[in-house]
Amino acid sequence: MSKKAPLYLATACALAAAIFTSSCGRGDSDTTTIKVAGSDTMLQVGLSWGDAYKKATPGVAVSVAGEGSSTGFVALIDNTADLSHSSRAIKPSEAEAIKNKHGKEAVEHIVGYDGIAVFVHKDNPVKSISxxxxxxxxxxxxxxxxxxxIGGSDAEIQRAGRANNSGTYGFFQKAVLGKGVEFKPNTAGMAGSSAVVEFCSTTPSAIGYSGMSYKNEHVGWLLISADEDSEAxxxxxxxxxSKNYPIARPLYIYTVGEPTGAVKAYLDWIKGEAGQAVVAEQGFVPYQ
Known part of the structure; x- marks a missing residue:
C-alpha cells in the first residue's frame, strides 16, 4: 500500500499563473475531466497513465501539465488541479497554504520510484564517479x-541542471550537495529534463542530471558510487x-484531503496493476 500521511506547514507559498481554468469537471455533458499538474519528470508517465485510463474508462479524460513540481502545488492551492505530480516531498509552506485555503491537509501517495541519472556526452572517457x-x-x-x-580530457566542465521550481533540482541539491549548499554559479538551469539530456548529447564537456527514464542512445551516463571505496x-x-544506486527517490501524487469519486478511482487505478505496469514501461520502478 502506498504511503499516505497528512502534512502540516507554516507559510503560504507564492501563487503563480493558473495552468487550468477549473478543477475536476465536465468538458462536455458526457466527459469528466481530471486535471493534473506538476512534475516535469513525471510528465510522460502522467500522459501515458491518462491515455491508458481513458481507454479503460469511457467518459473520463485526464488533462496533464508538467512544468515542475512547485507548479503542481500552486495548482492545488488555486483549485485548478485535482492531483499534483511531484518528484519531491511537499514543503511545509506548501502544505500549510493548502490547509489554510481549503481547510484540508495535503495527502501524500507514493506511486513509484526514480533514479536521478548523471548524464554526460556519450564519448566522454569518464564512466563512473563517486x-x-x-x-x-x-x-x-x-x-x-x-x-x-577526474581522469577525463582537458576541458572545462559545463554543468546543466534544472530550474529551481523543479523537484529534481531540490532533490539533487539535497542528496548530492547537502543541506543548505548552493550550486556553483553559472550552472545552467534547464526548463525540462529533455533539455538537460539534449545539452549533454551535443556538448562534449557537459554534465547534467535528470530522471533516468530520459536516457536515449545519443547520450551517456555515469555509474555512481556512494564513496571512493564503494562499487559504482x-x-x-x-x-x-535494490537500493544499490545511491541517488534515488520516491515519486508522489498529492491530493487535497482524501480523494473521492472520479479522482479516487483514477488514483486507485494508478496504484493498481495496470497503472504500475505503465510506471515500469516508462522506465521507473513500481512502488510495490
Missing amino acids: LPKLKEIWAEGGSVANWNE FEPTIENVK
Missing part, C-alpha cells in the same frame, strides 16, 4: 572544474529497486 566527487563538481566552492581532474552502479530499475 558522490563526493560529484559534490566537488556541482557545489559552490567545489574543487573540480576540469574533466582532467548504473541507474537501472534493478539497481534502484
